[in-house]
Amino acid sequence: MIRARLVLLAFLFFTFSGAMVMAAEEAAEAEAEYSRGSRMCLACHGEGRKQDAHEILLSRMAVTADSRTPMSDENHGCESCHGPSKAHTKRASDGSRPAPAITFGPDEPAELKNGQCLACHDNGSRFHWMGSMHDIQQTACVDCHDLHVENDPVLAVESQPEVCYTCHAEQRAQFMRQSRHPVQAASEATSHIGLMTCTDCHKPHGSAGEASLVQNTINETCYECHAEKRGPFVFEHQPVREDCSTCHQSHGSNYAPLLNGRGPWLCQQCHNAWNHPSMAYSGTGIPPQGASPQVLASQCLNCHNQVHGSNHPSGPGLTR
């Protein structure tokens, strides 16, 4: 019995002491890999240097009083994000300088880079990040965000669209069409800076609904600013209730107001009722050959102007 207790005691002792040694070694190993902090980094990456990063001190990331930031005393400064990089502070025997543990360069996988960011930012608007469209497309946080500046361009209303246009070339062109939402186009032309931004409708970190929209559905997102279209009306128009994009292009269109096509032909893609909805309208309906109310002015809406729904008890034809 005593022998058994001694064996158990010895086992516990060795186990415990072994664990302590291993922990101390790991700690020493980990500590050894970090450099002496941000001041050392900025000695080479300060203002005027080729790869300067000093402006990070102007950003929220550098506020030491916030214990969550990389620069707080509880963290490792630049290496909180770039990983333990003591080796980077010295030259190797061949004269080269080893890269930091994580450079956030284009040759590193998005998952690795994003892992660093999500270690702290895995909440709030990033709740839907995992599995979102940008995540699936392997977009890295740093593809959109610039952390080493005072004001991240993608968070500034005046510069956000330009960041999005970097990848979204189709939308960039659509915002130069004649009928469009007032998002600043990709040019120096004055006018729409800050009136609307992409994030008025989209959540780039993902959302519960489709197309990373701010609300659950396309229609609910549109109703945010177009609540007058929400109804419900006594006489509804079926596709309107279901999906605004059945008839509209949200970014920009050749046909006002943001329509997928020109009336009456757009309407006739669904409506082929007897009499005027089924008629062939062409150049015979425009001056000087003719003056068809289905082709001129607002086309079908010249009469069916309540196309989003009518609340008039005499409005089944969506005219009133």
Added chain:
Amino acid sequence: MAIRNKTVLSVTLLAFLVFPLVSWAQEKADDAEKDADQKEEKKESVVDNEVELGLYYLSDDSFRYGKYSGLTDEGVYALVDFKLEKRPAWNSGDLTRWRFQGWRAGLNSRRFVFDFSQQGKQRFRFDYRQIPNNRFSNGLTPYMGLGGDELRMPVGWEIAEGSNNTRGFINLNDYLRPYEIKTDRKSITLDYDLKISESWDMAIGFRHENRDGVRNTFGIIGSNMTSTRSAELIAPVNWQTDNLNLMFNYSNGRARFGIGMYASFFNNDDTALQFQNAFGKVGNWEKGVAYPDGFGQMALEPENSYVQFKAYGGFVFNARTRLTADLSWGTMKQDDAFLPYTINPALRVREDLPRLDADAKIDTLFFSTRLTSRLTKRLNLVVNYRYDDRDNKTPREAYRYIGGDSEDQKPTAESRINLPYSYTRHTADALLNWSVARGFSLKGGVEWNDYSRDYAEVEDSNEWAWLAGARLASWENLSASLDYRHSDRDVDEYIGNLPFQESYLPGVLPEDAFQNHPLQRKYNLTDRERDEWRFRLDWFPTREFNIGVTGSNWTDDYDEGYFGLNEAEAYSWSVDFGYRPAEKVFLSFFYTHENWDASQSNRQIFSFDPDTILREDRNWFADSEDEVDTFNFHAGVENLGAQENFTFGFDYTYSYVESVINVTGGDFIETAPLPALKNKLRTWVVYGQMDINERSAVTLRAESGKLTVDDFALDHVTQDTMTNILSLGQPTQDYDLWLISASWKYLF
């Protein structure tokens, strides 16, 4: 509705006042304790203010140019932009920062944002936006009372004896006068975020928006194609929308969840638009319908509300697997009092309205869940499921309507029953992403989409899709991706006359009575095959040079042998180029070409007559094609000169759209070519900035803009061009102008 809104407004404002004050008081107490520790290394906060003052000069009047910019009339405008900011020095121990920023303060497209935060503790944001929306100013109308809810013809309005169309307006031109069709949207947004504890935080947001102005619409008198007359009217827009968001969030280790609500209220100061009939008597109009006694009335957008409750939760099983879910349920309501069947007392109304208001109500339920898992070191799985249900509970009633305020009430048999559309949608997808090697990955997945609807031609539709893609990230400074998706929508039996039949009292219509041709298929409710692909190629051979090419294409194929949309295709491709030939010089360029094609077919029919329905010589076809070219070139030089204080640049944008609609038909169909619809926008900008010293700079900027539009629906169409419609007759709005600005920027 107004009371509800006031309550919401009061509660919100109270919350915005109370929460920051309580929190601020708590922070003060905490800060006092910390002060002693931080005094040693406290640095001064940074004050960074910037004001830009100057003038714009617009060379010509242009309502169109000012559509969103607010630069509408020729003349001088104030240029006022500013940024006032205080932020803590990084190691000051301070957490408080604020910024007050304004754009275009001198124009009616201004925006102001005030952002205050104590980092990691609370944040308050005020956002004011004003967005003008100029529609057109070159329309002319004889109506009086513009901007109000009752429009009358001018005293002295004359109609030729026996005339019932616009040709009979004897003195139309004497009474025409312009009116600007525009709205002004002003919104205030207040957001407040509070970190309640280590794990809990709260976010409350409130937006109030006023939209004022007028819009164009059309008022009709008459009940069928031959008796209907329409007039383009100017309707008042006096709308207010209040949106409220409130969320409580919990995040701790592996678990995250939140609960909250969203409420939105829309108010309209006007319920109806009355208008005097401008036309002389049409054959089957009742007495008292024609000018001068006849009036029409249309319903304006009804006040409505949407209240939604939200909850979400997520659990991180381990570093590899996570499950999230979102749930929202709410109700949309609208109970504005109905207008009477007609405003004309001369018309006989035998039966009262079945109810006083629509009592319209839609219950919404939305649920989504997502599982993400890293199955192995190289294999990721994402599985999504969404459930979206719109249950429209608006009561169905038979409305014995009156056709366009022009006839006695319809017989009971012609009553129309409202169709409160509901739908339930399920979507699910699963995607696998395989990292084959560092920087190279493949993906593949399936998607499923199921719609169930009522009162629609198709009760259930089902769509399956599969997709595949490959991605190469940074191989020899090259990145590339290629994605393909194929989907196949399969619908239940298409019953084309179901909504038509459902909108009449049972037994009134013959079973085979229809409205749309039996072979008509609505494109959102019919079988469809879609192929989509997109690619992207980026090459960064040096730090100074990059080039990118992107392209996409989708093709929709619908079942042959039916009318409606038969085929649609779109493709686009873009080239991007960026170059820094020297440290201070940068050049960029992009070109995008887009093409849209749509082919549709229909058959001209005049009645239920089977002979008419079956005659193929009445078939007609329309092919629409849009070609869009967009081009931008930008060149700039920074920090030039001995003192490195000059910056200048040049920017050129060109966008050209040409849309061609070609209508052809069988022997019975007479067609003529339509002119192309064209839009050409050309803008170039030259700008230069000289830094006078470290604190101030002057900027000069010249912008030349030219827009030309050809639109057969507006060009050469005057107020009385259409015999049965009195329109505003506005032509297209071109412009060719200069905008020159000079400003002084001061940093302090």
